[in-house]
Amino acid sequence: MALRKCLTILHVVTAVYGGMVVHESRSAAPSGFVSQGPAPSNEMLILCVALTSNNLEQKLMSVSTPGNSEFRQWLSMDEVKAFVEPSPETVAVFTSFSSANGLKPTVISPNGDWVSITFPVSQANELFEVFAHPSMTNTITRTLPVSLPSELVGHVEVIHLTTAFVGPNVRGGPVSSNFDTEVVPESCNSTVPTGVITPTCLQDLYLIPKTHATEKGNSLLVTAYEEQFSQRADLAAFLQLLRPDIPPTTTFTLLSVDGGVGPQNLSEAGTEASLDIQYTTGIATEVPIDFLSNGAADFPTSLKVCNGYMALTSRGVSVVWRGHHDTLAVCNDTVFIPVFPAVCPLITAVGSTQGFAPEHAINFPGGGFSNFFPRPSYQDERICAPTFAGIIALINDRLIAARKPVLGFLNPFLYSRASKAFTDITIGHNPGFICPASSVAFDAAVGWDALSRSPTSVNPPLASIDKMQRVSAHRVAAALL
Structure with missing residues (x-):
């Protein structure tokens, strides 16, 4: 595959964790994307997982809203980090899940809220497919439903990129206009x-x-x-x-x-x-x-x-x-x-x-x-x-x-x-x-x-x-x- 793939936990071998909860799903691929069949079982997937962070939005609204007593009292890097990094409980739950299923997560962000895991399609399930689009020169591996072990619900925020279909970009040229020269600054003529x-x-x-x-x-x-x-x-x-x-x-x-x-x-x-x-x-x-x-x-x-x-x-x-x-x-x-x-x-x-x-x-x-x-x-x-x-x-x-x-x-x-x-x-x-x-x-x-x-x-x-x-x-x- 030409694209780097960050795909899913999905039904990753769950010998220890049994119950599954739907995390994200879509009924069909977007218009133009056509399935080419199941993904090869030996294809290696890069799973990128965002662990749940603490709530920073409420603090941001306080410091950015006029009239608030904290208006424009911007946070330090350490203060932001305290909000962004996952809680010790979240780290422990995800680490335990990974260990029980033979997975080796690698932290890929400074605050520890993003981790990646590499594994073959055969270790996930049969739901991965290869999709093609007539305007794209490469194919992509995706799945339509994404499920999480129940133990990870509330601890995993994002699974990248299982159900995302990024189509070709449409670009336009410069736009010219006729100006009313009597009512605009002279410099605009x-x-x-x-x-x-x-x-x-x-x-x-x-x-x-x-x-x-x-x-x-x-x-x-x-x-x-x-x-x-x-x-x-x-x-x-x-x-x-x-x-x-x-x-x-x-x-x-x-x-x-x-x-x-x-x-x-x-x-x-x-x-x-x-x-x-x-x-x-x-x-x-x-x-x-x-x-x-x-x-x-x-x-x-x-x-x-x-x-x-x-x-x-x-x-x-x-x-x-x-x-x-x-x-x-x-x-x-x-x-x-x-x-x-x-x-x-x-x-x-x-x-x-x-x-x-x-x-x-x-x-x-x-x-x-x-x-x-x-x-x-x-x-x-x-x-x-x-x-x-x-x-x-x-x-x-x-x-x-x-x-x-x-x-x-x-x-x-x-x-x-x-x-x-x-x-x-x-x-x-x-x-x-x-x-x-x-x-x-x-x-x-x-x-x-x-x-x-x-x-x-x-x-x-x-x-x-x-x-x-x-x-x-x-x-x-x-x-x-």
């Missing part, structure tokens, strides 16, 4: 290059500070997956053309995880990764930028990954993710597939708009609702990711300079105190890249809607939202808390 939204246009349109950041304790991390690589030469050319006030020698620091690389050959350049770096650098002026290249092909199950983001945001890190991808399984279908990680309520997903006067919700964001996670408490009352992340980095720079806590987890703040800083998007329809405009989709409307969610910034400037004054974003340090 771009002629070099024509029709491109430039950093200067965004600065003028959303009142983003143009002064350079100064705090070295502040930084912005851009992540890349699916062999997307950012090019230093492209960044230099971008700055020379669109931000000539920033030295073209300005670059990013390459970080790597799971064998990630950063080739600088133009033939391997990634459009999305390069744009992410260019616009974060072009907006967050002089904020140190790191680029994280991820070499892993697979990701753990949604719930555990979301919990990982929760651990990160509880430290005071703002996690911003692009939300604009297709959500329909088929153009004539009525089932909307949640896009991860945008559905995770513990990160901030940012969609896009197109045009001016008025702005329209772009036609391909993933709107709708999560069928994995319940509605978080901050939604009870009700820009593209690189640009928005750049704005947050600039605000954090001024907060650090004023010796104040950084913004951290944004959502409770955005849905309450900051809600009036945004403009309502009322026009738009999102059938996606490959479906006709008449396809079933979500529409923008007055107030909250499933397409645009919270509206676009900024009115008054986002930098002044804590005091709700129509002041320039340049005065953010004085206006925020």
